[in-house]
Each structure stands twice: as C-alpha cells, then as structure tokens.
Amino acid sequence: MRAWSRRELLVTGGGVLVLAACGAKSSSSVGGAAVGPTDPAVERRDAQRHRVAAATVTAMVTAAPVTVSIGGRDVETWAFSDRPSSGGIRAKVGDLVEATFINNLPSANTLHWHGIALRNDMDGVHGLTQSPVDTGGRFTYRFTAPDAGTYWFHPHMGLELDKGLYAPLIVEDPNDPVDSDLDVTLMLDDWLDGYGRTQEDVLADLKKSGGHSGHMGGSGSSTGGMGGMGGMNQSSSGGMGSMMGGLTGDVTYPLHVINGRGPSERETVKAKPGQRVRLRLINAGSDTAYRVAVGGHRLTVTHADGFPVTAHEVDNVVLGMGERYDVIVTAQSGSFPIVAVPEGKSDPAAEALLITSDAATVPAVGSRPTELNGRTLTYDDLTATEAVRLPSKSPDRAETIHLTANPSGYVHGIDGRSYPDSAPITVREGERLRLKVVNNTMMFHPIHLHGHTFQMVGDGNARKDTVNVLPMSSVEIDIAADNPGQWMLHCHNTYHFEMGMATVLSYRA
Numbered sequence: 001m002r003a004w005s006r007r008e009l010l011v012t013g014g015g016v017l018v019l020a021a022c023g024a025k026s027s028s029s030v031g032g033a034a035v036g037p038t039d040p041a042v043e044r045r046d047a048q049r050h051r052v053a054a055a056t057v058t059a060m061v062t063a064a065p066v067t068v069s070i071g072g073r074d075v076e077t078w079a080f081s082d083r084p085s086s087g088g089i090r091a092k093v094g095d096l097v098e099a100t101f102i103n104n105l106p107s108a109n110t111l112h113w114h115g116i117a118l119r120n121d122m123d124g125v126h127g128l129t130q131s132p133v134d135t136g137g138r139f140t141y142r143f144t145a146p147d148a149g150t151y152w153f154h155p156h157m158g159l160e161l162d163k164g165l166y167a168p169l170i171v172e173d174p175n176d177p178v179d180s181d182l183d184v185t186l187m188l189d190d191w192l193d194g195y196g197r198t199q200e201d202v203l204a205d206l207k208k209s210g211g212h213s214g215h216m217g218g219s220g221s222s223t224g225g226m227g228g229m230g231g232m233n234q235s236s237s238g239g240m241g242s243m244m245g246g247l248t249g250d251v252t253y254p255l256h257v258i259n260g261r262g263p264s265e266r267e268t269v270k271a272k273p274g275q276r277v278r279l280r281l282i283n284a285g286s287d288t289a290y291r292v293a294v295g296g297h298r299l300t301v302t303h304a305d306g307f308p309v310t311a312h313e314v315d316n317v318v319l320g321m322g323e324r325y326d327v328i329v330t331a332q333s334g335s336f337p338i339v340a341v342p343e344g345k346s347d348p349a350a351e352a353l354l355i356t357s358d359a360a361t362v363p364a365v366g367s368r369p370t371e372l373n374g375r376t377l378t379y380d381d382l383t384a385t386e387a388v389r390l391p392s393k394s395p396d397r398a399e400t401i402h403l404t405a406n407p408s409g410y411v412h413g414i415d416g417r418s419y420p421d422s423a424p425i426t427v428r429e430g431e432r433l434r435l436k437v438v439n440n441t442m443m444f445h446p447i448h449l450h451g452h453t454f455q456m457v458g459d460g461n462a463r464k465d466t467v468n469v470l471p472m473s474s475v476e477i478d479i480a481a482d483n484p485g486q487w488m489l490h491c492h493n494t495y496h497f498e499m500g501m502a503t504v505l506s507y508r509a
C-alpha cells in the first residue's frame, strides 16, 4: 500500500480545495492524536526490548563547571567529569542503563542518548519528551540499550554542546564478530572555552554577519554569508578538496581536541606491533567535520553510527557532527600520528598518537600523514551487514523536507520555518517511511534522527542515525517506524539547531 502525497492529490483531484488551503508542503500527513512520551504505546514497545535477567548498569552523570588544562592553558568549561569526553558509560547489549543526571550547572538542562533506540520518555528533549532538569536537580534515565555500538550522550538545550559536555556510551556485543585486541574511543571536538569568546558571542556574531564567525579578533571574513560559496574548496586544508562541498563551517576555532586534549598534550594509544586496534571515532564537534587518518596505516571501517557494515578499507574517513565510525587499525611497529583535520577549514588539526612498544621517536606536532590525501570513505562504500539490514519493504509513505537558511539574521529552518514552528513529519507505527532530505543551502548539514537508526537509500545502504546532506544536494533514507513517540530530527550543527533547523518525527495514533 502506498499513500498519496499531498502534491499528488492536488493534481489528481479529490479534496483539492481543502488540501490547497493547507499550504504547499509536499507531504502525506497522518491524522490522529500525537503519541506522546507517556502514551501506553511507548511502554508496550519498551517491554519488547526487555531481556530476561538483563544486568543493570548504573551511572552518575554530574554536569558541572570545571577547570581543565587544555591546550596548555587552564580553561573554565562545563563537563561531566574532570575532562571533556571522560565519564562515559559502558554497557552490554540488552542491559538496563540507569543513569542519574545531576545538574550542577547554572542553567536547566537534559541529557540525550545519541543514537540509542530507547523509549521516548528517556530521550532527553526538553519541551518534547520531558521537562528540563533545573539547577541542583536530578533525573534518572532508565532505558534498555537494544543495540550494540558506539553511541554518546550530550545535553540537548541551548549552546551547551559547544562546551565540554559530552561522553561516550559504548554498548558491547559479547558476540561481536569484529575481533580486536584493543578497544579505544576517540572523541573529536572543536574547542572554544578559555580563548576569549563564549558560545553566545559566536552566535551573536553569526547573527550579525549571516555566517562565518569565529575569526579571532573580529569578523573580517571575505566569505560572509552566502557570498563566498563558489569553490568546492572553501579554504586550505593541506591542499585537499573538501568532501563536504561548498561551505564547511561557520565558526573558526582556536583549538581542536581529541578526548579533551590538544596537540600539545596528545592523547596516546599504546599498542603492541601487530595488534588489531579498534578506534571508535565520535565527532562531538559543533561546527566542524573532521577528516581522520592514521599515519602509516589504512583504516578498515567496520561500523557506521554503531551499526555493522561489510568491512571496507580506506585511507581516511570524514565525520560530520554526531557521526561515528569504528575502524580497525593493525598497529605497525613505531609511532604514528592520528590526525583529525577540520574539513575545509584552516584551523589547527586535532592530534593524537599511536605508539607501539618499540617506538623510538615520536612524530612532530603538525605532521600530516599522506593518508589524508588517499582514498576517503563515502556512503556508497557502506553496506549494512545481513544481520542489521532492514527487511525489504516498499515504503508506505514518502515525505520530502527541505533544509533552508536565510543568512540575514542567521535563520535556519526546515521548509522555511524554524523549530518549533516547523511542520512535523507524521507517521503511524509499523509504517516504512521514505524521507527525502533536500539541502537548499550552500553548507552541509549533518541531519540526526532521534530514537531510530534509518537505512541509507542508494548505492550504499548503511544503517545510520546521522547523515551529512551536502550543499544543494539531497539524500534519501528509509525509516522503520517501530518506536512510537515524538522524536527530533535536526541539524547537528549546534548553531544551526539553536536557530531552528529542526522538526519532529511525530507518531500518530
């Protein structure tokens, strides 16, 4: 069964006048009441995830102002632990996670569990699935982790994600087919705190300039707003072309970090020669895509956004904000740079080290492995493994949304409307929704859907929860609507999200 889209109805007859009055949005809206986070359908669905004799993993996640030494200076930031990216959680697939969020921040907040297909009332979106947790308050998130993989958690209010509030949530599979000797998580982030400008300063500048803030000591950018988007290569990044096309970011950052450490205090991965090292790469940045390579090594990509893919070997991977890749590196003898170059930006790179036991010398800070210029992973390279492929089914419903921006005032939205005024995407439980996301802007947008891992449509068919939509391009994704509730779909650029590039995947009864 296939639903008619509204546009088709306009052409074919029946209900033309009524539908025309609804506006021009191309959609096939579902009627009925919204299935809210406390709806019995949420509980019923969650009961199906519970496993007999599941273990409970308890954690305290305290968000608080901290002083951290980053990049050789003491900076004030907000974090969950003594350093951004530490304080993470490890569980096994099927475990019940019981994480108490203690909010010692000066403002209200919530926690979002990025990528997890959890029950809707634990998704951590203020105003949609829960009330914000006030200063001094706490909230216990209880949910089953139904799928193994590399996930992470972060706040879901305001500009806080561009501080140090992020940490990994790793869900292990005891029967993981990927064997590795070492399991290492590397979180990449664009760093602002302690360098003279706050997140609010950046946003204010962006609103004034219509884009491209962050040049230290004033805007002064020659590519303000939509004006400078002619070239594919926005700026020099070691002579590489940009995977993201057009504009690759609005904000220039003074520092980029891996696991909360700058190049002057590089995170070090210690291995023995010949060991298989699993690197779980997570882009926790706010406005930066990263191209990651390991000097002297190829990367075997095994998972995209936590879900397994047929192993594929490349020289480097590019991650948009919110994306993850698990890669296997077979450690050579020596010491090698792990470099995350801000894609299409001239900012300094984030750097770490891979050192095997017999390493004699350490690569200099600033070295740029040739692998950065080699073969880059594309979505077309990614094939979901048989175990996680969505069952073949023709879509019950097709929707198209457009990502829109107006540089005047730095307004972002979907189909010209900013959240919460954007139109929801409606669906009924059990349906297969094919969603086309069209980017009508000159910058890429990593689009993230909560509570679901969709499947890419095209030459590749990876399961993902975050997908980069390139400038003036589109992607299609298939969503199995199997998790009732109200779920955000939004751009994972912190500043675009704040300015309204978001809507809701809304289940209707």
Ligand SMILES: [Cu+2]
Pocket (backbone or CB within 6 Å): 444, 445, 446, 491, 492, 493, 496, 497, 501
């Ligand atoms: Cu965006």
